[in-house]
Amino acid sequence: MDNAIWDVGYLVASILFILGLKKLGHPRTAPTGNLYGAMGMLLAIVVTIAQMDFGVIDNFILIGAGLFVGGLIGYVMAVRVQMTGMPEMVALFNGFGGAASALVAASEVFRRIDQNDLPEDLELYVAWIAIGLSALVGWMTLTGSLLAMMKLKGGVEIFGTWYRTPTWGPEWLNYVKGLILIAIVGLLYMTIKEPGNQDYVIAIIGLSCILGIFFVLPIGGADMPVVVSLLNSLSGIAAAFTGFIIGNNVLIIAGSMVGAAGLILTNIMCKAMNRQLIDVLFKSFGGSDKEQVTRTKIGSDPEEVAMICDGISKCVIIPGYGMAVSQCQHQVREFADILEANGCEVKYGIHPVAGRMPGHMNVLLAEASVPYEKLIEMDDINSEMGECDVALVVGANDTVNPAARSGEGPLAGMPIINADKARVVVMVKRSLSVGYAGVDNDLFYEDKTMMLFGDGKKMMTELVSSMKEL
Amino acid sequence: MELVTLIAAITIFALAIFLGFELITKVPPTLHTPLMSGANAISGITVVGALILLQNTPYNNANPGFAAWLAFAALVLATINVVGGFTVTNRMLKMIAGKRGRK
Numbered sequence: 001m002d003n004a005i006w007d008v009g010y011l012v013a014s015i016l017f018i019l020g021l022k023k024l025g026h027p028r029t030a031p032t033g034n035l036y037g038a039m040g041m042l043l044a045i046v047v048t049i050a051q052m053d054f055g056v057i058d059n060f061i062l063i064g065a066g067l068f069v070g071g072l073i074g075y076v077m078a079v080r081v082q083m084t085g086m087p088e089m090v091a092l093f094n095g096f097g098g099a100a101s102a103l104v105a106a107s108e109v110f111r112r113i114d115q116n117d118l119p120e121d122l123e124l125y126v127a128w129i130a131i132g133l134s135a136l137v138g139w140m141t142l143t144g145s146l147l148a149m150m151k152l153k154g155g156v157e158i159f160g161t162w163y164r165t166p167t168w169g170p171e172w173l174n175y176v177k178g179l180i181l182i183a184i185v186g187l188l189y190m191t192i193k194e195p196g197n198q199d200y201v202i203a204i205i206g207l208s209c210i211l212g213i214f215f216v217l218p219i220g221g222a223d224m225p226v227v228v229s230l231l232n233s234l235s236g237i238a239a240a241f242t243g244f245i246i247g248n249n250v251l252i253i254a255g256s257m258v259g260a261a262g263l264i265l266t267n268i269m270c271k272a273m274n275r276q277l278i279d280v281l282f283k284s285f286g287g288s289d290k291e292q293v294t295r296t297k298i299g300s301d302p303e304e305v306a307m308i309c310d311g312i313s314k315c316v317i318i319p320g321y322g323m324a325v326s327q328c329q330h331q332v333r334e335f336a337d338i339l340e341a342n343g344c345e346v347k348y349g350i351h352p353v354a355g356r357m358p359g360h361m362n363v364l365l366a367e368a369s370v371p372y373e374k375l376i377e378m379d380d381i382n383s384e385m386g387e388c389d390v391a392l393v394v395g396a397n398d399t400v401n402p403a404a405r406s407g408e409g410p411l412a413g414m415p416i417i418n419a420d421k422a423r424v425v426v427m428v429k430r431s432l433s434v435g436y437a438g439v440d441n442d443l444f445y446e447d448k449t450m451m452l453f454g455d456g457k458k459m460m461t462e463l464v465s466s467m468k469e470l
Numbered sequence: 471m472e473l474v475t476l477i478a479a480i481t482i483f484a485l486a487i488f489l490g491f492e493l494i495t496k497v498p499p500t501l502h503t504p505l506m507s508g509a510n511a512i513s514g515i516t517v518v519g520a521l522i523l524l525q526n527t528p529y530n531n532a533n534p535g536f537a538a539w540l541a542f543a544a545l546v547l548a549t550i551n552v553v554g555g556f557t558v559t560n561r562m563l564k565m566i567a568g569k570r571g572r573k
Contacts, residue, residue, distance in 0.1 A: 021490075027500065041512070065542075066520070071550075073554075083565070090506060094510045094513075094551075096547040097551040099544075100516045100520060100544045100551060103543050107544060110540065111535060225503075232506050235510065236513040240483060247475065248519065248522065260488070260493075263491075265505060268494075268502070272502075362499075
């Protein structure tokens with residue numbers, strides 16, 4: 001039987017990927033979409049293994065071991081990760097995907113050089129260009145994603161010492177990046193001129209790694225989701241180039257589709273933050289120049305807040321990254337339950353970029369069994385803020401900072417939740433320190449604002465017990 | 471690779487890119503992270519590439535392959551990407567969609 005018949009299996013896998021990606025974009029069908037994707041992947045792997053020559057048994061040990069080890073590690077990591085760590089995990093997996101494509105490219109080129117099995121003419125051009133591009137995009141995705149992961153965490157621990165991840169990027173760095181890119185293209189040309197020389201390949205790999213780091217280094221923490229999304233798109237493109245290397249259509253289809261869809265998603269995310277992709281990537285922003293906070297504000301205690309909250313009729317809870325860090329979503333829901341038992345209407349105002357990843361808050365609140373209908377998106381909640389008695393801001397800062405409306409500073413133009421329109425604003429926060437964008441928040445100092453200084457979980461627990469004592 | 475195969479591959483490449491652009495239109499913010507994670511798992515398709523290379527690359531020759539070990543590393547990383555990616559997406563979606571179904 002002609003081996004080409006196996007390609008039908010790849011066709012079915014591709015269709016499953018297309019349907020899966022389509023369904024992932026709608027809330028109701030998303031779980032099915034994910035399942036389709038997984039089934040497509042399983043099918044592609046089974047088809048690939050089924051058409052192998054079972055004569056050489058040695059390689060099957062490696063194949064089995066690789067699938068087993070990788071599957072086990074991936075599964076354990078995915079199951080054990082905390083919901084707060086989800087964005088970092090996505091970034092890490094993304095880096096692995098890019099690295100895998102780059103390694104496939106490297107493996108192919110070293111094998112050919114090693115066995116002196118160098119292609120000629122057209123095949124040489126196709127194979128070597130694809131290998132070069134796959135290496136460029138793949139290695140860049142790896143180092144970029146790893147750096148993005150550390151930035152999402154805020155730092156990295158090496159031998160017990162905590163190092164903050166730096167954000168640094170003078171304007172000239174953009175020219176350096178351009179030069180590196182040109183150098184890589186030049187090297188790519190050299191590899192085709194001298195296909196047997198592996199030094200050029202190694203140089204491409206090294207420069208691509210550096211490019212990935214320079215690419216992410218200037219970008220501030222608040223923009224990190226956009227970058228991770230873009231890197232995700234790149235890892236798809238890397239897979240597509242890998243498809244050209246081994247002449248496999250399913251790689252080309254899935255890879256380029258993910259690449260394109262990832263780009264669209266990146267754009268959607270930029271729009272949610274009212275930012276241009278170009279600005280995000282090439283204009284250093286956020287985290288670098290933090291304003292010094294000179295003003296002070298006297299903190300309130302939970303009993304006071306509980307008294308204010310007694311007998312109100314409408315409360316909007318605005319969560320932020322602080323809620324994720326202190327894991328106080330259960331206490332927040334308990335608080336909401338008490339208010340609701342007293343006849344108060346409670347809603348949650350979700351800023352599109354609250355937390356470190358879109359949808360971060362929804363996931364956390366869902367974990368605490370908050371009904372989905374109560375999570376209101378920014379535009380809808382803003383029209384209701386005027387009639388809100390108490391806005392409870394839990395660990396959010398930039399997303400409620402009125403400075404964004406002023407049109408100046410790093411936050412300019414970012415849409416915010418109008419917490420300041422509520423009659424009373426209660427903010428649970430560890431201190432008056434600035435948020436990710438490094439801008440002081442006027443909302444803290446307003447007379448109607450009550451600050452609960454402390455860890456989110458501790459403060460919310462105290463607030464809940466004060467409410468119960470009333 | 472012959473010219474006709476190359477043209478066919480480029481055709482597929484171009485069409486798939488357009489398909490990808492059309493596939494995602496309006497996505498609610500809740501689904502941004504799961505969608506990213508799910509798409510990322512699909513880009514782990516490179517696992518197929520790793521499998522094919524690993525099978526083609528003898529690692530027990532006289533000059534055993536550095537290349538084979540690279541392919542092996544690629545296989546492990548791609549599998550982590552695939553299995554981890556789909557599992558983590560599933561966990562996120564369960565939390566978002568599952569709780570809503572209960573109500």
